Amino acid sequence: MSRAPRRGSGLADLALAVGCTAIAALLVQGNGGIWEHAGGGDLHVYFVPRFVETVAALRSGRVPLWNPLEFCGEPYFASPQVGVLYAPTLALFSLFDPRTAFQLLWVFHVFVLSWAMVAYLSAYVPSPWARAAGVAVALGGIPWAPGAGGGMDAPGFVGGTAWFAVLVLCWDRAVAAGGARGGTRWMGLLALAAAGQWFSGYPDFAMDAAVLLAILALCDGRLPPSRRLLVPAIGLAIGAAIAAVQLLGLAEAVRESVRVDRLPYYPGIRRGFAVNSAARLWQRVAALGPAAVAVAIASLLRPTRTTVAWAIALAWAVFAVTPPLSLLYLLPPFASSRLPVGWWHMACVLLGYLTAAGVGAFGVRRGRLAAYAVAALALLAVGDAARTLWRVPEALPQPAPDRDAVGRRARELRRLQDEAPPGTRLLGVRELAGTLEHGLRNAAGYDPLVPRRIDHLLDPLGVEMRRTRVRDLVAHPDVAALLGVGIVVAPEGNASVLEKAGFEPIGRLAGEVALHRPALPRAYVVHAVAPVADEAASLAWVLAHAGEARSIVAVEPGGDVADAGDDMAAPPPGAPADEATVVADEPERVAIRARAASAGLLVLNDTWHQGWRATVDGAPAPIARVNHAFRAVPISAGSHEVVFRYRPAWLVPGTAMSVAGLVAALALVAAPRRRAARASHSSQRGGGA
Numbered sequence: 001m002s003r004a005p006r007r008g009s010g011l012a013d014l015a016l017a018v019g020c021t022a023i024a025a026l027l028v029q030g031n032g033g034i035w036e037h038a039g040g041g042d043l044h045v046y047f048v049p050r051f052v053e054t055v056a057a058l059r060s061g062r063v064p065l066w067n068p069l070e071f072c073g074e075p076y077f078a079s080p081q082v083g084v085l086y087a088p089t090l091a092l093f094s095l096f097d098p099r100t101a102f103q104l105l106w107v108f109h110v111f112v113l114s115w116a117m118v119a120y121l122s123a124y125v126p127s128p129w130a131r132a133a134g135v136a137v138a139l140g141g142i143p144w145a146p147g148a149g150g151g152m153d154a155p156g157f158v159g160g161t162a163w164f165a166v167l168v169l170c171w172d173r174a175v176a177a178g179g180a181r182g183g184t185r186w187m188g189l190l191a192l193a194a195a196g197q198w199f200s201g202y203p204d205f206a207m208d209a210a211v212l213l214a215i216l217a218l219c220d221g222r223l224p225p226s227r228r229l230l231v232p233a234i235g236l237a238i239g240a241a242i243a244a245v246q247l248l249g250l251a252e253a254v255r256e257s258v259r260v261d262r263l264p265y266y267p268g269i270r271r272g273f274a275v276n277s278a279a280r281l282w283q284r285v286a287a288l289g290p291a292a293v294a295v296a297i298a299s300l301l302r303p304t305r306t307t308v309a310w311a312i313a314l315a316w317a318v319f320a321v322t323p324p325l326s327l328l329y330l331l332p333p334f335a336s337s338r339l340p341v342g343w344w345h346m347a348c349v350l351l352g353y354l355t356a357a358g359v360g361a362f363g364v365r366r367g368r369l370a371a372y373a374v375a376a377l378a379l380l381a382v383g384d385a386a387r388t389l390w391r392v393p394e395a396l397p398q399p400a401p402d403r404d405a406v407g408r409r410a411r412e413l414r415r416l417q418d419e420a421p422p423g424t425r426l427l428g429v430r431e432l433a434g435t436l437e438h439g440l441r442n443a444a445g446y447d448p449l450v451p452r453r454i455d456h457l458l459d460p461l462g463v464e465m466r467r468t469r470v471r472d473l474v475a476h477p478d479v480a481a482l483l484g485v486g487i488v489v490a491p492e493g494n495a496s497v498l499e500k501a502g503f504e505p506i507g508r509l510a511g512e513v514a515l516h517r518p519a520l521p522r523a524y525v526v527h528a529v530a531p532v533a534d535e536a537a538s539l540a541w542v543l544a545h546a547g548e549a550r551s552i553v554a555v556e557p558g559g560d561v562a563d564a565g566d567d568m569a570a571p572p573p574g575a576p577a578d579e580a581t582v583v584a585d586e587p588e589r590v591a592i593r594a595r596a597a598s599a600g601l602l603v604l605n606d607t608w609h610q611g612w613r614a615t616v617d618g619a620p621a622p623i624a625r626v627n628h629a630f631r632a633v634p635i636s637a638g639s640h641e642v643v644f645r646y647r648p649a650w651l652v653p654g655t656a657m658s659v660a661g662l663v664a665a666l667a668l669v670a671a672p673r674r675r676a677a678r679a680s681h682s683s684q685r686g687g688g689a
Contacts, residue, residue: 010119019132020114020139028392049435049436052436053437065611069436069441071445071455074445074451075256075611077250083246086196088105117131117138120165120168121356130360133381134352136382137352138165140292140386156205157341160197164197164205167194167209170186178223183231184671188664188668191235191237191239192669194206194242197239198243202342203333208317208346209342211320212313215312217229241658241664243658244657244658247654248653252650254449256453257450258455289384292381292385294377295381296355301361302362306357313350314347314350320343321340359375410435411438414438416507417440426486428488432444443483453608453628460476460479470497474501478546481547489509489513522605523592523602523603525579526551527570527598533556542554553601568600572597579594589643591641591643591644600634608626610649613646614644
């Protein structure tokens with residue numbers, strides 16, 4: 001059985017969406033809001049600092065491509081969950097303080113989700129009350145979706161879910177208008193929504209949305225299958241092209257990250273999401289809300305092609321990481337997926353569609369027991385959603401850090417860094433909260449895409465995202481020095497252990513001690529190299545000879561510099577000492593004034609990455625990867641000016657693809673107006689004749 005889609009009133013849909021958004025915002029804010037309660041690790045250490053830094057960089061006229069403060073330097077676009085080019089984030093954090101901007105970003109996503117669901121359901125469910133119930137169920141399910149409090153402290157999760165609802169709306173309207181031939185405007189809007197989903201943050205949402213949209217298209221019966229699939233295929237492809245400037249940078253960062261090494265870890269997490277028992281299945285039903293699930297099942301008692309399509313898509317989303325559906329994760333790009341969180345968030349939207357359909361199918365008819373039962377279940381589902389939104393601030397486990405206290409601590413550490421030799425890095429868990437916002441140079445960081453080779457060197461020190469094992473640090477002080485770590489912040493109880501390893505106390509910070517030990521200079525000259533065969537050999541050599549790094553460096557094959565050892569020689573007796581001074585230190589440009597007594601390598605103890613280019617006295621120079629993770633250029637005897645510039649290879653083609661995709665999407669949106677204008681012009685000419 002199939003129903004002809006209806007079209008609701010645009011103003012009525014907008015008013016209903018505004019009402020749903022206002023109620024959701026009042027429920028969350030009325031119980032304290034999510035800023036003070038949301039995860040101190042993710043929101044306040046990872047997301048907000050990057051939002052603030054991105055806006056500050058753009059205001060200064062700089063596109064932030066490189067982050068020099070974490071992990072001895074890493075690509076700024078390597079933060080996949082942040083979405084550094086997401087327009088709503090940039091606009092809100094440009095106009096408001098971080099707290100207000102974050103709250104408004106959440107409200108914005110809730111409104112987008114509400115409006116898209118209401119507008120889409122208006123074609124299938126005439127009752128405003130039923131559509132509002134569907135929106136409530138979706139909003140109530142999201143907080144219990146896995147990962148970062150269901151998106152309450154991870155804005156990209158709510159954003160990815162909201163744009164999925166917009167994708168479904170645009171696809172449906174494009175097909176209703178005749179597909180690729182008649183629905184060009186909606187196909188262009190679908191492309192813009194797909195780009196919004198990519199830019200908003202977590203990549204898995206866009207990947208999962210493509211699968212769910214394909215399921216809906218295959219189950220639809222309004223057009224031949226090829227034309228049904230053509231609409232989402234064209235729209236999603238153009239959307240990905242618009243996001244190319246971010247996606248290409250992310251792909252490059254993934255290749256150089258620990259994610260490649262730790263892929264076996266992620267299937268284990270996916271298995272944790274899989275349903276393998278009746279108890280686990282009931283847990284999922286309980287998370288979605290038993291009353292809402294019951295109303296959704298009721299909608300299938302009076303099925304239409306559309307409700308069946310929603311149900312199939314919902315089943316896939318719930319069981320996506322359960323065999324046999326999990327076979328999808330053997331294929332790219334799903335094989336590289338870190339956490340399968342997108343499915344569960346978007347399942348809430350699909351459940352909302354079915355809830356609205358169930359309420360609309362039965363209504364409240366006098367004397368009909370089933371109708372009263374469905375209405376009662378719907379009220380329970382809406383009440384459960386409201387209770388969930390009210391409890392969100394209480395349910396999130398981590399309180400927000402005291403931003404004033406973090407600022408005071410970071411300023412004191414910045415003072416200690418400024419008093420230490422230039423380029424000195426620090427190591428300490430609590431310092432991650434102030435690294436980006438306060439300019440602390442950190443050997444570690446807070447990012448799911450840690451540069452792989454830096455992670456190899458941090459691992460012997462016992463450094464993880466939320467802790468550092470002092471016993472490991474004490475056992476490898478030369479490795480810490482190689483990473484430029486000259487300041488360590490540790491609890492007072494561990495200070496004596498670090499002092500025995502050569503660290504000296506230089507300051508106290510609220511129950512902790514800052515200790516100093518001389519580190520390797522950030523820039524220096526060497527005149528001897530140790531050729532190594534590959535990445536594994538370079539790591540082994542560095543761990544065994546970290547204390548000799550000031551005089552000899554390991555160099556891997558693959559460049560002109562690998563053979564430069566033949567031209568090097570020890571400085572002649574009585575020659576002036578080598579010098580290397582950083583004279584310009586910008587995120588994407590580092591200039592060094594160097595003087596070498598004889599031919600050698602100028603080493604910069606910053607992360608090697610393939611996007612960096614170097615010049616020596618204005619002439620291009622090759623960059624070697626030395627000591628496993630760092631970079632160097634060959635220089636001859638004498639004085640030189642060496643400049644490193646970060647110009648990633650993906651920047652120009654990625655920008656070109658993004659511009660071309662945006663032009664294509666806007667052309668599709670404007671196409672009906674152009675046709676109407678031409679038709680009007682032709683009729684006027686015909687009338688005049």
